[in-house]
Amino acid sequence: MRVAIYARAGRGTLLGPNRGSVLDAQINRAQAFAAANGHQVVATYADIGGGHTRNPQFDKLLDDAMTKTFEAVVVTDLSRIARSHIHMGHELDALARRHVKLIDIEGNDLIFERQEFQKQIAAAMRREHGKKVAMGKATAKMKRAQSSGKGEPDIDRKR
Secondary structure, eight states: OEEEEEEEEEGGGGSSTTTTHHHHHHHHHHHHHHHHTTOEEEEEEEEEEOTTOOOHHHHHHHHHHTTTSOSEEEESSGGGTOSSHHHHHHHHHHHHHTTOEEEETTTTEEOSTTHHHHHHHHHHHHHHHHHHHHHHHHHHHHHHHHHTTOOOOOTTSOO
16 A cells, blocks of 8 residues: 655654654654555655644645545554644544545554544534534623623524
């Protein structure tokens, strides 16, 4: 199977004397895994990120996935894809939409049959986020009505 490797390290891990070795170690482990399992590595992507910054190499990976250059992405751990559950759901959904499989070598967990499950989890995460946004809008509307002296609006009524 043609695979891409994705590695990501936080800025803080790259400040010491072993600068870059964290990414190199992830890439080397993923390459060894791919070779041991008969996969052909056709691309390697690596980001240095932290916090809520975008990961440009992961974005390039998603763009390249549209061309069917590879069938799966190998990572040393799922946390390399994203740190928060919301971002993880978004990124897993983006891979699933491109019909790209994810291989997590940390647990030797092939996530092929779980693609449908991942899509459902991502959809559930988006729904929960949507509920929070709607609740925030309803709360703001109620506060505006109360501050203008109009009392409490009927926020459950559909317009």
